[in-house]
Structures are given as C-alpha cells and as structure tokens.
C-alpha cells in the first residue's frame with residue numbers, strides 16, 4: 001500500500017503470476033483494508049502489479065483436493081474480504097490494468113468506481129459457463145453495478161465483456177443504425193441535405209401560392225407523393241445526413257449517444273498511471289462532502305445486500321463446502337487446471 005500526498009491509498013495486488021486469490025492474499029487484503037480504515041485515508045484505489053492481469057479470481061488450487069479446515073477458512077476469509085470492501089465507508093475505486101475474470105470482477109464490482117485499461121482484456125463473472133452457480137452476494141455485486149436485465153443475461157451466460165462492451169453494450173438507433181441503412185447521400189448540388197420539415201414547408205408554400213392553379217397543384221402533389229414513395233431510402237438517408245451534420249455542428253457525440261452503456265466499467269485509460277489518476281479524480285469528487293454523511297449514505301445504500309450475506313453466512317459457507325467436495329466438481333477442477341496449464345505452456 002502507498003499513500004499519496006492527498007491521503008489516497010493505492011493498494012497493489014502482487015501475487016504473481018495472475019493474482020489468484022488464495023488464503024494468504026485474501027488475509028493480506030483484509031488487513032490492508034482495516035489499515036486504510038484506521039488511517040482515515042481519503043479513499044482507496046485497488047490495482048495490480050501484473051501488466052496483464054488484475055486478478056484471475058479464486059485460486060483454484062485452494063479448492064482442488066482441499067484440506068477441509070483450510071477450505072472453510074478460505075471461504076470465510078473471502079466473505080470477509082467482500083464485506084469489508086463492498087461495505088467500506090471510505091471511497092473505493094479499481095484501476096483494472098488487465099483481465100478480471102470471476103473473483104477479479106467481484107473485487108472490481110465491490111468498488112464504487114472502475115477504470116479499465118483499453119486493450120484485449122476481459123472482465124465478467126464466468127462461473128455459469130464453468131458449470132457453477134455464483135453465490136447470491138457475488139451475483140448481487142454485479143446487479144449493484146449494471147442494470148438488472150443486463151446483469152441477469154451476463155450471469156446466466158457467464159459473459160466475459162471486452163473493455164468496449166463493459167463500457168457500452170447493445171447499439172441503439174444512432175450512428176450505427178444509420179450505417180445499417182447504407183451510406184448516406186452526401187451533400188451535393190443536386191440533393192442538398194434538407195430536414196424533412198424544410199421539404200414539407202417548401203411544398204406547402206408552393207401549393208398555397210395564389211399563382212398556383214388547382215390542376216398544377218394536384219399534379220405537383222401527386223409528383224411529391226410518388227417521390228416520397230420511390231425515394232424514401234434517399235429521403236431517410238438525407239434526413240440522417242442532416243441529423244449527423246446538425247449534431248456535429250452542435251458538438252454532440254452521436255457515436256456515444258447512439259449506444260446504450262452497460263456501465264460495468266466507468267472509464268477507460270491508456271495506461272495504469274492514467275487509470276490511477278482517473279480513480280483519484282473520482283475520489284476527490286468527495287473532497288467537499290462531509291465524510292461521515294458520505295460513508296453512512298453509502299452503507300445504507302448497500303445495507304440490504306450486505307445484510308443478506310451476514311444473515312446467511314453459515315448456510316452460504318455450507319453450500320460452498322458441499323459444492324467443492326462433490327466428486328464431480330473435483331473432476332471439473334482437475335480438468336480446468338489441466339486446461340489452464342496446457343494453455344500457459346503454448
């Protein structure tokens with residue numbers, strides 16, 4: 001842990017090669033979180049010493065052929081880590097400088113703010129894809145971060161988000177919708193882009209002109225009708241071109257506005273230093289907010305989710321122990337470890 005001049009603690013996970021969460025690392029995290037609270041730090045930023053992995057999640061070796069007592073301590077320590085981090089009264093942020101699967105995503109979603117490095121990294125809760133039901137409180141961390149519907153789909157599919165997807169999800173109507181209609185007709189002498197309102201106003205003016213004979217008016221309206229039907233694609237394209245131009249003139253970023261954000265991460269950064277700076281900026285937002293009021297508001301906001309685990313702690317532990325001790329799960333763990341080993345040797 002390093003505390004900067006502003007009193008913000010930067011906590012770096014350092015368990016090579018992939019910061020997998022074993023008992024020792026979880027205990028060290030818990031002690032550090034206690035220190036941050038005791039020192040009355042202004043806030044805490046979690047990051048990783050690895051250049052490519054934030055955290056690979058739970059250390060599978062803790063669950064494979066486990067010692068029963070250690071396995072139980074391992075799970076209770078993980079619960080403690082989550083209760084301390086998710087329930088921390090001080091501001092928390094994650095500078096996610098690499099992959100964050102499963103438990104890595106849990107750490108990130110337990111924080112209040114997330115900045116992830118742009119690149120070929122992924123983040124998400126992949127448990128379902130591995131044949132495991134994520135415990136309620138792990139699901140709750142995701143549901144607390146992104147909209148419920150997206151959380152349900154992500155959890156049930158074991159979705160690992162790319163950095164871009166984590167920032168935004170499905171495309172809405174907008175720039176990409178326009179692209180699906182084909183290239184817009186660009187401005188030119190024959191077809192200057194006009195808004196639909198401009199076209200209708202001009203036609204109306206022409207038809208209402210006292211100089212216009214009734215039969216000429218009818219001919220013109222029929223021609224307009226035919227034009228609207230046969231040229232509808234061009235008209236839509238022109239309307240889109242007009243809209244895009246107006247947005248550009250008004251400095252509105254249609255690329256961003258056209259996409260729905262999933263918000264699993266709040267911002268991206270080019271490198272770790274920038275990610276930490278952005279996290280610091282988030283924490284400094286609370287400089288003028290009384291810290292007691294802030295902390296209590298956060299805890300009240302998160303109380304329901306925290307209380308659920310506190311009430312069901314023993315049952316949750318028993319469920320985990322029963323699951324891990326199943327021969328079928330032990331077999332899956334063995335296969336998964338072999339697969340990871342094979343992949344790392346390539």
Ligand SMILES: CCCCC/C=C\CCC/C=C/CC(=O)SCCNC(=O)CCNC(=O)[C@H](O)C(C)(C)COP(=O)(O)OP(=O)(O)OC[C@H]1O[C@@H](n2cnc3c(N)ncnc32)[C@H](O)[C@@H]1OP(=O)(O)O
Pocket residue numbers: 017018020052053055056057058059060061063099101102103104126127130132133134135320323324329332333336337340341342343344345
């Ligand atoms: C599968 C069944 C699990 C059953 C658990 C039962 C109940 C649990 C309750 C539910 C909670 C689950 C939360 C979890 O966190 S489960 C853990 C899920 N984690 C993962 O699936 C991530 C696996 N790792 C990776 O995908 C990649 O390692 C990576 C993080 C993307 C990084 O890739 P890369 O940089 O290429 O590194 P390598 O893959 O080469 O790995 C290097 C080294 O580290 C070992 N390793 C990786 N992840 C773990 C891990 N989670 N635990 C232990 N060891 C891990 C990997 O085997 C390599 O080892 P060697 O160098 O010795 O070959």
